[in-house]
Amino acid sequence: MNLKELSAQLGLSQTTVSRALNGFPEVSEKTRKRVEAAARAAKYRPSPSAAHLATGKTRVIGHVIPTTQHRMINPHFSDFLAGASEAYAEAGYDMLLRAAEVENEAAVYEDFVERKRVGAVVVHGPKLGDHRIELLKSLRMPFIVHGRTGEEDGSYPWLDVNNHGAFETATDYLIGLGHRRIALINGLDEMTFAAQRKEGYYHALERAGLEPDPAIMFSADMVEPYGYEATLEVLAAPRKPTAILCASVLCAMGSVRALSEKGLRPGQDISVMTFDDVLSFLQPTGHGPVNSDFMGSAFSGSAFTSMRSSIYDAGRRVGEILINSIEGTTNIIEQEEWTAELIEGRTTGPATS
Amino acid sequence: MNLKELSAQLGLSQTTVSRALNGFPEVSEKTRKRVEAAARAAKYRPSPSAAHLATGKTRVIGHVIPTTQHRMINPHFSDFLAGASEAYAEAGYDMLLRAAEVENEAAVYEDFVERKRVGAVVVHGPKLGDHRIELLKSLRMPFIVHGRTGEEDGSYPWLDVNNHGAFETATDYLIGLGHRRIALINGLDEMTFAAQRKEGYYHALERAGLEPDPAIMFSADMVEPYGYEATLEVLAAPRKPTAILCASVLCAMGSVRALSEKGLRPGQDISVMTFDDVLSFLQPTGHGPVNSDFMGSAFSGSAFTSMRSSIYDAGRRVGEILINSIEGTTNIIEQEEWTAELIEGRTTGPATS
DNA sequence: CTAGCTATCCAAAGCGCTTTGAGTATTGTG
């Protein structure tokens, strides 16, 4: 069923039907009702391609997913996507995913613009001084960044968590427990979030009169084996740290694995603290297996002492902001900083050695 | 730059330019070269919407992601998507994601068809006797299933791993090590893959003259806390099993966590075996942190004894098959069964007690 | 009673592409 058929069936022109359906004031309430009823009955749905061609607007948001060794389609990324796609769906938008090698990401954006493939994009994993921001501005493609580039010039929209503050708070917390030597298992240094977390960590150490030690600071993609290996190194360090601060619960899981292999109990023999993105596959299900109730401890739920901020919620909110900005009348550049919440779990305790 | 401008610039008609670019034989090789060069120089790219409108074809593949408590956008799902999206990108296709509640999935497919939003879809997480297959057939929407519905009637395309065989092999392997009591931490019973795995497990037990015991069989969404909780139950069982068979490395991680909390060493005090989807965030990075080389053991890489089949590769292959089928001339219904590979790790050993 | 509004509705153009049905050179054949 298309517009032509529907309007023929109603004995109206395409113009009137289109206007009735799109809420224009030039059509009487009576006919609008009639049109809407008929459209519903006939299951009429306008073709997005035709609408796009006619208006130049498309209700599709693009995301490019990088395809390198640093495969970023990891649980963090996918939880974010889940949140964003729900926001899109509620607003009648769709999410378009395109895989591309990192060095080709610019070409993809150009393609998006030239073909008018999407109406906006969200930028993932911003680095310090990320080129993509300028590119998108010059292409006049609406966008929002999940994270920041480091330049706080108010010139582009973003949503980010207060990484600096989160790691400063975490480090303060550990110091408050008496820890003087705290290992840092961080994300990749070139990523803004990791750089800012490291700064927060430095800041807290400095205020406490502690010297940061590069020998117990690590930087890599936040995967489980990394947390494991880095922790083994930490344990082999000449002066063994009494606490470990991780950038992701994935690393922290690896860390705990290494510890238990060495017979160390987190929270007692050594403290482990982490940033917690509330990854969905680590949450208690609320369902549980057939013969068990499940609302107990969960790995990331209550076990880890952590700085918590849901990346799923961030995705949702990013979607909302983006859609508001491309639909909305306001021209303000939204920048939203979330504060991670300190959760006291069972993996930290007073410094022992 | 659009077709009209480009052809004006070349002094040719739109017809000729379009045909030159789309490889029609009616245009001389000389003009084709000239057109291609000009198109490249002008960075001309045809509008997908216009092409769609004109041809009725759209190079977009739809995926619907369910939004319930059983949040399926988990690492399994996202690794699959990563693989598929790469296959799409290479073929010039895009991936469209739409979030929907499970009970609304049918409505989404109807919407896809009615609006011609996508050219094909891939069906995730098939259940026994899944309704979606018949729906898609009746809607005449090309599709492929990742997994199976249980009906092996050759009437629809799918790609799946040999779940039955994988769990039969795994169980055989454990029995071969002397285990007589093997716990099963399975996926959700209504999912075909879980049902088939359970059958494989039953089959092997039966051949060995062993009685399956519902008290040590679990069924739930395959998340980490589930593996943890189920393992605690296993350990509390009247007659404690000597081995645990998990449906995902996520469960297995939870299982190992529970074991180490109880002071049990996997592979020595108790055996743990799992299906391994080769999830990307559990693989060794090959990069490693600044001060370490990383090619050591990885959680899922070499540690677990497992039945291994990459879900990322499956996504890639599904993408390829689907694109071939919608572009191709052949009309055969592709059905592809992969065999999971037995990997001997360090989490299994002879039965002890 | 009629000009001037307002409230409704409509025909047709246009978005950027593909494709049908012809038209014009160009070449080969008897």
Next chain:
DNA sequence: CACAATACTCAAAGCGCTTTGGATAGCTAG
């Protein structure tokens, strides 16, 4: 050399929608 076949090329229609620029009818005001 005439005619048919071949090789290129093109104008125009159409995909399904939105939107511009009227047109028509019903009312109010002068």
